[in-house]
Amino acid sequence: MIITPTFTANFNTNFGADAIAAKAAWAAAAQVFTSHFTDNINVNITVDAVSGTHVFGESFPRLLSISYAELFDRVSAYATTRNDQIAIGPGGSMTAADPTNGAGTWWLTRSQAKALGYIPNDMSDDGGTTFGAGNSFTFSGGITAGTFDFQGVAAHEISEVIGRLGLSGGTVGTTANSFSLIDNFSYTGPGTKGLRGGPGNNFSIDNGTTLLKLFNDPTVNQLDSRDWAPGTNDAFNQFSNGGVANPVSAVDLQVMDVIGYGTENPIGSIIETVGHITFLRAHELGSGYGKPPNFLDCEVIVLLAEEPLRAFGFKLRADAEEPTRREMFDLLRSAFIAERPIRLDYVTTGPQVGEIIRVANP
Numbered sequence: 001m002i003i004t005p006t007f008t009a010n011f012n013t014n015f016g017a018d019a020i021a022a023k024a025a026w027a028a029a030a031q032v033f034t035s036h037f038t039d040n041i042n043v044n045i046t047v048d049a050v051s052g053t054h055v056f057g058e059s060f061p062r063l064l065s066i067s068y069a070e071l072f073d074r075v076s077a078y079a080t081t082r083n084d085q086i087a088i089g090p091g092g093s094m095t096a097a098d099p100t101n102g103a104g105t106w107w108l109t110r111s112q113a114k115a116l117g118y119i120p121n122d123m124s125d126d127g128g129t130t131f132g133a134g135n136s137f138t139f140s141g142g143i144t145a146g147t148f149d150f151q152g153v154a155a156h157e158i159s160e161v162i163g164r165l166g167l168s169g170g171t172v173g174t175t176a177n178s179f180s181l182i183d184n185f186s187y188t189g190p191g192t193k194g195l196r197g198g199p200g201n202n203f204s205i206d207n208g209t210t211l212l213k214l215f216n217d218p219t220v221n222q223l224d225s226r227d228w229a230p231g232t233n234d235a236f237n238q239f240s241n242g243g244v245a246n247p248v249s250a251v252d253l254q255v256m257d258v259i260g261y262g263t264e265n266p267i268g269s270i271i272e273t274v275g276h277i278t279f280l281r282a283h284e285l286g287s288g289y290g291k292p293p294n295f296l297d298c299e300v301i302v303l304l305a306e307e308p309l310r311a312f313g314f315k316l317r318a319d320a321e322e323p324t325r326r327e328m329f330d331l332l333r334s335a336f337i338a339e340r341p342i343r344l345d346y347v348t349t350g351p352q353v354g355e356i357i358r359v360a361n362p
Contacts, residue, residue, distance in 0.1 A: 001033065001034045001037045001038065001039045001040075001041055001043065001115075001261070002034065002041070002042050002043065003030040003033065003034055003043045003045065003158070003162075004042060004043070004044050004045070004123075005023075005026060005027065005030070005045050005046075005047045006044070006045070006046050006047065006125075007019075007023055007047045008046065008047065008048045008049070010048055010049055010050065011023075011047055011048055011049040013049075014049040014050060014051050014133035015049055015133045016133075018133075018137075018139065021139035021140065022049075022131075022133075022137070022139055022150060023047075024139065024140065025137075025139040025140060025150045025151045025154060026047060026129075026150075026151075026154045026158075028140075028151050029151045029152075029154035029155040029158055029235075029248075030045075030154075030155075030158055032155055032248045033155075033158065033159070033162065033248075033256065033261075036253055036256075037256065037257075037261040037262060037263065038262070038263050038264055038265065038266075039114075039115045039260075039261055039262060039264055040121065040264065040266050040267070041111070041114040041115050041121045042114075042121055042122070042123055043111045043114075043126050043161070043162055044123055044124065044125050044126050045125075045126060045127060045128060045129060045158065045161055046125055046127070046128035046129075047128065047129050047130075048128060048129070048130040048131075049130065049131045049132070049133045050130060050131075050132055050133065051132075051133055051134055052132060052133075052134040053132050053134040053135050054132060055130060055131065055132035056131070056132055056135060056148075056153065056240075057129065057130070057131050057132075057153040057154070057156060057157045058129065058130045058131075058157065059127065059128070059129050059130075059157040059158075059160035059161050059165070060127050060128040060129070060130070060161070061109040061110070061111075061126070061127040061160060061161045061162075061163075061165055062109065062110045062125065062126055062127045063107045063108065063109060063110070063172055064107065064108050064109075064110060064113050064118070064119065065105055065106065065107055065172075065175070066106050066107065066108055066113070066118060067106065068098035068100070068102075068104075068106050069098070070118070071106050071108070071181065072094065072095075072096055074116040074117060074118055075087075075088060075094055075116065075181070075260070076088050076094075077116075077117070077293055077294055077351060077352070078115070078116050078117060078260070078262065078264070078293075078351045078352075079262070079309055079351075079352070080262035080263055080264050080309060080351055080352065081257055081262050081263060081309075083205055083254055083257045083258050084257065084258060084262060084309065085308060085309055086205050086206055087185070087205045087206075087258045091206055091207055091209065092205065092206060092207060093184060093185050093187070093204055093205050093206065093207050093208075093258075094184060094185075094258075095207075099184065099193050099195060100177070100179065100195065103177060104169070104177045104178065104179045104195075105172070105175050105177060105178050105179070106178075106179050106180070106181070107167060107172060107178055107179070107180050108163070108180070108181065108260070109126065109127065109161060109162060109163045109165065110124070110126040110127065111126045111127070111161065111162040111163060111260075112162065112163040112181065112259065112260040114126075115260045115261055115262075116260050117293055117351075126161060126162075127161035128161070129154065129157040129158060129161060130157075131150075131153065131154075131157075135148060136148065136242075137149075137150035137153070138150060139151070142245075143242075143243055143244055143245050144243070145242070145243040146242055146243060147242060147243065148240055148242050149240070149244065149245050149246045151235075152235040152240065152245065152246030152247065152248075153235075153240060153246075155235040155236075155246075155248050156227075156235050156236060156237075156240075156246075159235075159236065159248075159252070159256065162256070162261075163180070163181065163182065163256070163259045163260055163261075164182055164226060164236065164255060164256065164259065165180050165182065165226065166180060166182055166183055166186075166197060166215075166224060166225035166226030166227075167179050167180040167183060168180075168183050168186075168195065168196050168197040168218070168225040168226070169183075169195060169196040169197075179195060180226075181259045181260065182226050182255065182259050183195050183196075183197075183225075183226070185203055185204060185205060185255075185258060185259075186201045186202070186203065186204075186215060186225075186226070187201070187202055187203075187204040187207070187208030187211060188200045188201060188202070188208070189208050189211075190207065190208045190209050191207055191208055192208055193208070194215075196225075197215065197216075197217070197218050197219070197225030197226070198217060198218070198219050198225075199217045199219065199220075200214075201214070201215040201217070201225070202214050202215060203215065203251070203254075203255060205254070205258055212251055212254065213228055213231075213251050214228065214229040214231070215227070215228065215229060216228060216229050216238040217229065221238070223238050224238055232249070233245065233246050233247075234246055234247070234248075234249050234252065235247060235248045235249070235252060236248070236249075236252045236255070262351075264351050265348045266348070267348055267349060267350070268347060268348065269347070269348045270345060270346070270347055270357070271345070271346055271347075271348060271354065272343065272344070272345050273304065273306070273307055273310075273343070273344050273346070274306070274341050274342070274343045274344075274362045275304030275305055275306035275307055275341060275342070275344075276304060276305045276306065276339065276340070276341050276342075277302060277303070277304060277305075277332065277335055277336040277342060278303050278304065278305050279301070279302065279303035280300075280301070280302055280303075280332055280333065280336045281300070281301045282299060282300050282301075282316065282329065283299055283301070284299070285299060285317060287299070289301045289311060289313060290311060290350075290352075290353060292350075293350045293351060294311070294350040294351060294352045294353045295350065295353070296311060296312075296313040296349070296350075296353050296355065297315070298313030298314050298315050298316075298355065299313075299314075299315055299316040299317065300313055300314050300315075300316050300325075300328075300329055300332070300356075301313045302332060302344070302356070304344075309352050310352050310353065310354065311352065311353050311354075312344055312346050312353070312354050312355070312356050313353070313355060313356060314328065314355055314356040314357075315355075316329060328356065328358075328359040331359045331360070331361070332359060335361070340361075341362050342359065342360075342361065342362065343358075343359070343360045343361065343362045344356050344358070344359060345357050345358035345359075345360075
């Protein structure tokens with residue numbers, strides 16, 4: 001993931017002598033996300049500032065509508081982490097059935113849409129962030145008493161541009177009853193979604209069984225439904241305290257993980273993995289396995305217990321490589337029968353698939 005800011009002339013003018021420090025702090029906030037997520041996309045954000053203190057921090061994501069069925073398919077196809085596995089698995093928060101029963105309209109930010117393969121990667125503007133330059137900020141180091149952590153504020157607004165945005169049944173343009181992906185992870189208890197926000201809404205990836213953190217209650221303050229309620233100092237809180245650092249926390253990264261971002265290796269990467277075979281199949285030429293973007297044009301398919309979200313395969317055709325690949329197949333079959341681990345070297349061809357180039361005993 002590459003996040004590229006375009007700082008406006010107003011940003012430089014309004015921050016004045018602090019503009020260079022403010023730019024560096026914004027870049028440091030963006031790096032938190034780029035260092036944790038490896039989606040092969042460009043995120044392009046316009047960064048503005050206004051004078052005075054009537055604005056603290058604001059975000060302006062660009063949105064695209066998507067059917068729930070396709071949203072579910074995209075999230076499933078690009079699931080690459082343990083959090084994703086829980087969210088889309090049995091007892092997870094991401095169910096195949098539309099929780100609005102077809103009554104809602106679902107939206108992604110442009111950045112999410114690129115991460116989930118809904119639109120191609122591009123260099124178009126994905127949204128903006130704006131800050132009030134009249135507020136007292138600390139841009140680096142320890143947070144001075146009476147000032148606010150600018151990096152924390154910037155991380156908060158960046159995260160909204162890239163998808164941490166609750167719509168919660170509100171209106172987008174003229175479209176009422178609108179929902180975003182993060183709304184699907186709001187619960188008041190086991191099996192009870194809180195799509196529209198309100199008291200007792202919590203972030204959960206396992207259908208409300210584990211309530212990970214309490215969301216803000218917009219019915220009390222009319223503010224953002226998917227910011228955190230007051231508590232531990234955190235970049236994603238609705239309210240920021242002065243004189244303290246507000247970092248991006250582990251649960252914040254968990255949120256970003258399940259709403260579209262992950263640790264996807266670039267297509268063409270050569271990866272090594274070791275595991276126990278749970279599924280070994282050989283089938284006729286042309287059958288293939290899976291569907292785009294995780295289709296394998298292969299005749300031998302392998303699944304590993306240690307890599308539940310991935311599938312591997314190789315071609316077994318009448319060509320110059322056939323003798324070598326038959327030896328690879330024999331190694332796989334003997335490991336499967338003996339229930340011993342096997343090592344695979346593979347080239348990534350999709351978010352959850354790879355074509356095997358070498359097989360060995362570990």
